[in-house]
Ligand SMILES: Nc1ncnc2c1ncn2[C@@H]1O[C@H](COP(=O)(O)OP(=O)(O)OP(=O)(O)O)[C@@H](O)[C@H]1O
């Protein structure tokens with residue numbers, strides 16, 4: 001039965017009236033004085049009075065207050081408004097109960113998310129200071145050595161100045177990357193879309209990175225798409241940045257003895273799918289979901305040796321998402337890695 005003031009008052013009034021009648025009948029049994037009609041009338045009066053008192057009390061002290069709570073929760077959370085409308089006929093306690101549970105879950109989710117963000121921010125700040133600390137301490141060391149007679153020492157002064165410059169450049173690279181990510185996150189960076197041939201851009205990038213690939217015993221292969229150009233509509237400068245990072249990663253973390261880096265294109269209705277694959281060290285399965293995180297590196301020391309900050313893929317993801325496209329990765333340790341992303345076809 002629904003818990004609403006009418007039903008509860010009715011039930012209680014019936015019980016009270018029956019109890020009253022029972023008591024009167026018992027008295028009647030003892031004294032043989034009470035007649036039938038006064039018994040019925042008395043019980044009816046008892047029923048009506050009890051009903052009114054109980055109904056009034058419930059309505060005034062419980063139901064109205066519950067409804068206020070119910071409406072407040074309804075306003076705070078994003079609850080189904082149908083539930084609020086049907087509250088007159090339904091069991092208001094049940095609805096309030098259900099809403100409180102839903103509200104609790106929703107609040108818990110928000111708390112979890114805030115906690116995760118706070119943790120992420122803490123980790124991020126820790127990473128930034130850690131990444132900057134290394135070049136700063138290096139610079140401090142070089143400068144101190146130079147000040148401490150090193151400047152006059154022809155055998156080391158140039159070397160230390162060059163090392164200082166390298167550390168300064170690394171700091172600049174980190175700050176510039178961070179600035180770029182911040183701009184993407186605040187939606188400040190606008191895309192400059194144009195129609196261009198992706199195949200041609202890839203050839204350009206392969207030329208640009210050819211020497212680095214050779215130094216790492218790797219070759220870059222662009223899979224032919226027979227008879228076709230790969231015309232896309234995107235921000236060419238940004239896509240160039242994406243491809244340079246993916247190919248650069250494929251060189252750095254690719255096979256160092258016989259590296260093969262392949263760039264291929266697939267025609268997918270409205271989009272082209274672009275894949276950059278290598279036959280290198282691969283990424284452990286547990287790290288795959290994290291590779292697009294800022295500063296994430298599967299092997300910190302190896303990556304730092306190669307000059308990486310771990311911001312490249314975070315920027316790549318931002319660029320692809322700003323194009324409202326997606327990027328994914330699949331990889332097998334010791335076999336290789338493939339990054340795939342989509343781009344809108346030019347009409
Ligand atoms: N092709 C790949 N094979 C294996 N691991 C990879 C590959 N690409 C990326 N990774 C892993 O993902 C991490 C993040 O890559 P990302 O490009 O963001 O950083 P990075 O190359 O180390 O530095 P940056 O790009 O800022 O110079 C790398 O440090 C590496 O551990």
Ligand SMILES: [Mg+2]
Nearest residue numbers: 245249312313
């Ligand atoms: Mg990189």
